[in-house]
Amino acid sequence: MESIRITGGERLNGRIAISGAKNAALPLMIASLLTAEELVLDNVPRLADVALLKRILGNHGVDVTVSGKRSGQADFSGETVRLAAPVIVDTTAPYDLVSRMRASFWVIGPLLARMGAARVSLPGGCAIGTRPVDFFLDGLKALGADIDLDSGYVVAEAPKGLRGGTIHLPRVSVGATHVLMMAASLAHGDTVINNAAAEPEVVDLARCLTAMGARIEGAGTPQIRIKGVTSLGAARHPVLPDRIETGTYAMAVAMTGGDVLLEGARADTLQEPIAVLRQTGVEMIESNEGIRVMRNGHGIAAADITTEPFPGFPTDLQAQFMALMTRAKGVSRIRETIFENRFMHVQELARLGARITLDGDVAHVTGTERLKGAPVMATDLRASVSLVIAGLAAEGTTTVNRIYHLDRGFERIEDKLGRCGAQIERLASSS
Numbered sequence: 001m002e003s004i005r006i007t008g009g010e011r012l013n014g015r016i017a018i019s020g021a022k023n024a025a026l027p028l029m030i031a032s033l034l035t036a037e038e039l040v041l042d043n044v045p046r047l048a049d050v051a052l053l054k055r056i057l058g059n060h061g062v063d064v065t066v067s068g069k070r071s072g073q074a075d076f077s078g079e080t081v082r083l084a085a086p087v088i089v090d091t092t093a094p095y096d097l098v099s100r101m102r103a104s105f106w107v108i109g110p111l112l113a114r115m116g117a118a119r120v121s122l123p124g125g126c127a128i129g130t131r132p133v134d135f136f137l138d139g140l141k142a143l144g145a146d147i148d149l150d151s152g153y154v155v156a157e158a159p160k161g162l163r164g165g166t167i168h169l170p171r172v173s174v175g176a177t178h179v180l181m182m183a184a185s186l187a188h189g190d191t192v193i194n195n196a197a198a199e200p201e202v203v204d205l206a207r208c209l210t211a212m213g214a215r216i217e218g219a220g221t222p223q224i225r226i227k228g229v230t231s232l233g234a235a236r237h238p239v240l241p242d243r244i245e246t247g248t249y250a251m252a253v254a255m256t257g258g259d260v261l262l263e264g265a266r267a268d269t270l271q272e273p274i275a276v277l278r279q280t281g282v283e284m285i286e287s288n289e290g291i292r293v294m295r296n297g298h299g300i301a302a303a304d305i306t307t308e309p310f311p312g313f314p315t316d317l318q319a320q321f322m323a324l325m326t327r328a329k330g331v332s333r334i335r336e337t338i339f340e341n342r343f344m345h346v347q348e349l350a351r352l353g354a355r356i357t358l359d360g361d362v363a364h365v366t367g368t369e370r371l372k373g374a375p376v377m378a379t380d381l382r383a384s385v386s387l388v389i390a391g392l393a394a395e396g397t398t399t400v401n402r403i404y405h406l407d408r409g410f411e412r413i414e415d416k417l418g419r420c421g422a423q424i425e426r427l428a429s430s431s
């Protein structure tokens with residue numbers, strides 16, 4: 001199994017090209033199930049989750065082709081992926097695929113809307129808590145679907161098609177908002193989704209669906225209104241830049257010190273993390289080119305955060321921020337409100353010398369001058385990258401094992417950081 005070895009202590013200087021957002025690319029690819037015509041997505045990141053979703057969609061009958069790299073195109077330019085599903089050959093999403101990536105459950109919305117039937121495995125347990133699917137099922141029922149559970153599968157039917165309805169999500173759910181927005185786009189009549197997620201990835205999906213012919217208003221606000229249409233057509237859409245990758249590299253620079261331009265980053269998708277990083281003493285300059293991140297000389301000041309749905313501080317940056325706070329002056333308080341059990345990085349950070357105490361959904365981090373490198377184990381995607389950030393500042397060598405989690409969500413992280421001066425390399429097998 002591969003691992004990443006980091007020798008800490010180098011400042012980061014240079015440029016990092018921000019990739020297309022994984023969390024936008026996945027629902028956008030799934031939207032291809034809604035139409036018999038071709039959906040072309042530009043700026044798709046090269047990630048393990050994207051590769052897996054190509055296979056899953058292929059199972060349903062989506063032809064997926066990837067345009068070759070054009071000469072002169074930078075290594076980090078995303079792929080152009082063409083997806084066409086003239087015929088859906090299978091409306092079942094089997095356990096062995098859905099259990100490997102939770103977001104593949106989301107095919108239930110488009111399959112049901114287009115074919116009137118879907119049989120999708122329940123995603124099963126997940127390392128960051130129970131992550132149920134009740135909002136999806138209640139929402140689809142409100143759109144007229146019959147839902148049954150059979151041997152670990154959700155069997156959803158709407159033989160005469162879905163109809164519009166009013167849905168109130170009990171709490172903000174990104175996945176449920178994506179799925180219900182896709183399903184309602186092909187329902188008969190009007191749908192209102194209240195307490196909808198306002199994440200930039202929801203807005204990106206709504207833009208793409210609109211380009212395909214959907215009639216959606218209010219994406220990016222807590223109320224989304226959809227007028228169903230009878231069919232959707234071809235479109236071409238660029239995946240928005242990854243705000244989580246952006247925030248992660250910003251925290252890496254905050255951690256090591258230095259001066260890095262995050263090329264293509266979109267500050268409007270990241271206002272709260274930018275404000276928090278400024279509180280910690282990092283300079284962040286927003287421009288048309290991206291976001292420039294600088295920390296020179298000064299130490300890191302402690303700051304408190306609470307994770308919240310957009311536009312609040314994203315849970316997907318919580319672990320990285322905690323890594324940064326391990327070196328801050330003073331105590332910071334980090335509260336996780338989105339997922340239970342999303343503090344698994346705490347134990348691993350402690351192996352590097354971090355001083356963190358847990359009290360329910362709150363972590364208290366007491367900054368320390370010195371972290372010391374050690375072998376650590378990645379437990380999930382965001383936790384793994386927090387260990388990389390800590391390793392960049394730790395004395396000596398840190399080896400992050402089980403990095404397949406990293407490859408699910410971060411495109412060539414060792415290249416991107418290495419080009420800015422980090423001593424980081426991928427090893428073929430772990431120690």
Ligand code: UD1
Binds near residue numbers: 134174
């Ligand atoms: C998405 C992101 C993930 C991010 C999360 C929150 C993708 C591929 N993943 O995950 O990176 O951390 O948003 O920003 O985009 N819930 C229920 N019942 C449901 C659905 C959700 O109780 O039916 C709960 C969840 O357990 C969680 C909360 O709602 O506590 C928010 O989850 P949700 O926004 O749905 O997360 P995902 O869409 O899975």
